Amino acid sequence: MSFGQKLRKLRKKFNMTQKNVADCIHVSRSAIAGYEKKGRQPSHEKLTAIADLFEVPVDYLLNDEEDTITLSPSRLTTNSDDELNLLLAYRNLSRSSKRDLKKYMKLLKEKDASESS
Numbered sequence: 704m705s706f707g708q709k710l711r712k713l714r715k716k717f718n719m720t721q722k723n724v725a726d727c728i729h730v731s732r733s734a735i736a737g738y739e740k741k742g743r744q745p746s747h748e749k750l751t752a753i754a755d756l757f758e759v760p761v762d763y764l765l766n767d768e769e770d771t772i773t774l775s776p777s778r779l780t781t782n783s784d785d786e787l788n789l790l791l792a793y794r795n796l797s798r799s800s801k802r803d804l805k806k807y808m809k810l811l812k813e814k815d816a817s818e819s820s
Contacts, residue, residue: 728752
């Protein structure tokens with residue numbers, strides 16, 4: 704399976720459009736289409752961003768013969784554009800910012816629980 708086929712498979716598995724992926728890795732939608740259909744190859748930086756986005760190893764994306772990997776599409780399955788946008792924004796945060804956001808969300812959850820009591 705080619706890189707383009709794997710990218711399309713991952714994108715579909717995570718219910719993402721080419722535009723969603725493009726926004727996440729900071730390229731144009733047409734660049735994603737080029738990767739998927741025209742055999743174009745991303746730069747090392749963009750390849751790493753794609754691997755990080757879908758939480759797969761770069762080797763998986765590059766190895767034409769390897770076509771199986773355990774995917775967890777439920778992470779990006781949402782019922783609203785707001786939820787999807789929040790998840791996509793979260794995925795672009797640094798590890799440190801992700802930790803800070805998780806702490807803040809815990810505080811908000813505790814606040815909500817105390818207000819409903």
